[in-house]
Amino acid sequence: MAIAKLLKIPDDMYECVFGLATGMAEAQDVRTYWQLYNELECYCEAQAERDHPFLWETLADFTLDDQAALALYLKALSKAQLLGSADYEASVLLSLAERHKDIGNAELAYRYALEANAKAKLLENLALRRNISEFLSGAFGNTHL
Numbered sequence: 001m002a003i004a005k006l007l008k009i010p011d012d013m014y015e016c017v018f019g020l021a022t023g024m025a026e027a028q029d030v031r032t033y034w035q036l037y038n039e040l041e042c043y044c045e046a047q048a049e050r051d052h053p054f055l056w057e058t059l060a061d062f063t064l065d066d067q068a069a070l071a072l073y074l075k076a077l078s079k080a081q082l083l084g085s086a087d088y089e090a091s092v093l094l095s096l097a098e099r100h101k102d103i104g105n106a107e108l109a110y111r112y113a114l115e116a117n118a119k120a121k122l123l124e125n126l127a128l129r130r131n132i133s134e135f136l137s138g139a140f141g142n143t144h145l
Contacts, residue, residue, distance in 0.1 A: 007085035009054050016043055017058050024062050037062055053080040053088040057095065066103050070096065087128070090119035094132050101139050110140055 020040040027033040040062065044055040053076040060072035073096045080088035093116035100109035113136050120129045 007053070007080075007083055007088055009052060010050060013047065013050065013052065013054070017055065021058055021062065051079055053077070053083070053085060053092065057088065057092050060095065066099055070099055073099065086119045086122045087125060090116045090123060090125075090128055090132065093119060094128070094135060097135060097139075106140075110136075113139070 017040065020036050020043070023036045024033050024040070027036065040059055044059050047055055056072050056076035056079060060069045060076060063069035063072055073092050077089060077092045077096070080092055093112050097109045097112035097116060100106075100112060113132065116132045117129075117136065120132050123129065
């Protein structure tokens with residue numbers, strides 16, 4: 001079994017994104033949420049030279065419009081594939097599966113979940129592997145595993 005190397009997030013990038021994401025999660029009003037969301041979106045776009053799947057996955061996580069979120073997840077997936085990061089690929093594929101399930105596209109959700117599961121088998125990230133397995137069994141039952 002090959003073990004994929006985790007793609008390091010630069011500390012300053014992590015701190016900025018984490019701070020904005022925490023602010024959105026704790027926002028008491030819509031205006032604050034959208035102000036922080038816009039800051040995060042601008043930050044992600046400004047990081048072109050240090051582009052990282054973490055940026056786009058996090059932005060997608062906080063995007064309320066499912067179609068817009070799917071496009072951002074695909075951008076994160078593309079970046080993860082380009083950088084050879086199975087960890088991010090598995091995580092983003094799971095997020096794609098979850099969003100597709102939410103909008104009623106079970107077939108695509110299942111395909112993305114299976115891809116996430118295949119990528120996760122290359123990883124030591126047991127929490128991610130468990131999340132994918134729980135999604136597959138919870139969303140599709142044991143008959144599809």
